[in-house]
Amino acid sequence: MTFVQLIDCKTSRLEEMDRLLDKWVEQTKGKRTATHAMVGKDHSDATHVVEIVEFPSYEEAMRNSGLPETDRIFQEMVALCEETPTFTDLDVVRDAQLNADAARRFFEVLQSEGDLSPMAGLFAEHYHDHDPANEQDIIGLDHFRREMDVWRGGFDFTMRIEDQIAEGDRVCTRWSWDATHKGEFLGIPPTGKKVSMTGTTIFRFDSHGKIAEGWWQYDRLGLMARLGALEPTEL
Structure with missing residues (x-):
């Protein structure tokens, strides 16, 4: 203890x-x-x-x-x-890592069957998302929700949290993702293929305990190749 x-x-x-x-x-x-x-x-x-x-x-x-x-x-x-x-x-009889719990809750909501309305309680309205796979950063919770809906529409997936480290106003989560390609994703028609990848997400929390900024690292290029969207010479 x-x-x-x-x-x-x-x-x-x-x-x-x-x-x-x-x-x-x-x-x-x-x-x-x-x-x-x-x-x-x-x-x-x-x-x-x-x-x-x-x-x-x-x-x-x-x-x-x-x-x-x-x-x-x-x-x-x-x-x-x-x-x-x-x-x-x-x-110590209770140790509540509140920011880490909020980050964990996001990944639970993301893979749930319901809508993404619970994200409003987790994210700041002007959330700023950094994803190197996107040409521009995503600004605003509504825009970020639409981005997540693209993934949810294209795949049936589960996410597993492998590691989580919290320090100050930041929480780093290392996750794994297993999915079946069920619907159109970035112009790729559904293939039924089973795919997986790992990644890391860092969230910054504001003074109100809301997620205000996020940084993602994962292999989207490798995912696209496994879906057959890239020729081998393009890798």
Whole structure:
């Protein structure tokens, strides 16, 4: 079970504490068990600072605490604080990666049998789509929906999320796509062929949690060749 420590302290020497944390990161390289660290400053009290440190488990947190480097840095941290820091130990019972969940929801909607109206709750109205296979970027949710309908009209397909990485306002999804060519697609009449490909999509989220921009990488040229739309010499 993921474990989190909250370290609560009062200090007017935040810059020195920040440098101290950099020192701890450097000295514990290859030894520490912490996977994520974040420092927050109280919006209404600049001397109130909270450090949030994430570990894979309570046992790993205890291993990290037992490092001599961690103990030395903690003693230096105490010297920078106006009061002795307090610790709160938390077993994580829910970890909602909201942007990643929204990106996952898009791929679910895309391959569903219903219409694409749920995309309105996921995307910004002025969504900007970058697809190197298109001559121009697509601007606007309505235009993007029409682009997705072209794919849905041409293929019966399923998509599987292979990997997903979220950082800041971006979510990167590596996916696989398996389809049957059932209808006209970019001027190619239905062939009934079974085709597949893999790709990567990066979504940028705005401050309201909506998908505002997207970048796609996949082998459309290879797909067209498998549908018989290209001569071998054109590859």
